[in-house]
Amino acid sequence: MNKFESYCTKFVQTIGAKEGAVSPAIISSASFAYGTPETAEGIFNGSVKKPLYSRMGNPTTAKLESIMSEMDGGVGAVATSSGMGATTLATMSLLSQGDEVISIGGLFGGTYSFFAETVSRFGIKTSFFDVDEFQNIENRITENTKIIFLESVGNPNMRLPDIKRVAEIANKAGVALIVDNTITPLSISPLDLGADIVVYSTTKIIAGNSSALGGCVVFRAIKEGEDKFKNERYPFLHKFIKNAGKMALVQNAKKRALRDFGMSANAHASYQTILGLETLALRLPRVIKSAEIIAKELSKNGLNINHPSLASHPHHQRYKNDFSNGCGTLFTIDMGTKEKAYNFLRKTKLATITANIGDSRTLALHMASTIYSDFDKETRRFLGITDGLIRVSIGLENPQDIIQDFLNAVKE
Ligand SMILES: *Cc1c(COP(=O)(O)O)cnc(C)c1O
16 A cells, blocks of 8 residues: 555544544644643753743644654654745754755755855855766765755756665765655655655645645654764764654754744644645645646647656656656746746646645746746756746646646647
8 A cells, every 4th residue: 555545544533533623723822831830840851741832842733743753754843834944944953064065956946045045154065966966976975064955856857866875875974864855745755765854845735725834844763773863973963862862853953943043833834734634645646647647748749848757757767666656746848938938827727827836726937037036047057947947836627627728828
């Protein structure tokens, strides 16, 4: 049974209560009363498991975190205010001045500028590689390398990584591997493939209908015996390993990022996200099938489509072997020129023009003039952003309706 089938049962059964209110309670209180000074002391030293203050954790958000952690086989999760908040939490809880990051693939525009323009201001250097540059990636690892960051699907270049092989490189060198699995929840299980930390923008297919901004980070357990986080590369983790054992990565992230940066999720967004999870396992396979059908038909009609299900795609074989549960909702159309791309966007009646992805509705956006507008030519070329590139995120509509609409929209 694939994960879609098992999670059709698991999500709804875990989310709904069998007694009392069926739908999860939204506890929007920012603070929590401790009752007695002894309880206060216990909550602060961790011996009493009750909420401390909503920046550090909230009961509604905790429900979301436990479901997300279970979904990925993690030991714990931390939900955040956005997907970028998740990336910030995961990375900044491990980085110090002088450290180096290796970033592979895609790359989502916000993540690219986070590493290239923002984190670089704090003395952290990031090197960028294509997914298949295995030797260059291995050669670039130094004693200062703390993170290898990888997107499960290139957004929007649609290149697919060999996650297992990158994980082998990371594990051999003793470096943390973080995978942004926003586009492929349930389809890909990064921790099973050897990653250490998984980040999500839950804003996308997980919430699924533009109702809530959010993110989540799932952490693996620290192993008993040998574990790369026990080595000299991560000395600041050792005290967390001593005190929190297998939960060390979660505790470190909560202290070093959530408490001090405050990218905390709010209860209302967590509730909306939980509702999204209820139907994720139903929606995702439909959209994956539709994306394949639509990509194939548009390609047959002469459109320049980039999707790994097409035999012409350089990672078609990897798609069949390693991505048998699909690679999400996206494909791109290269219209050749900005003018033709704009014409298409003006004429489509079904696609909503927006920067989001993974929505119930089909979405489309011209890349060069929007998300990548302040990137120079060289960077755009590296990220695969051509002048006529449109990114499409397929929704729940009937795929034949989308095909009809898109073929009408490309007519002169
Ligand atoms: C959207 C997105 C993000 C950022 O998420 P936000 O919720 O918008 O902050 C990060 N990674 C990927 C792959 C995304 O698509």
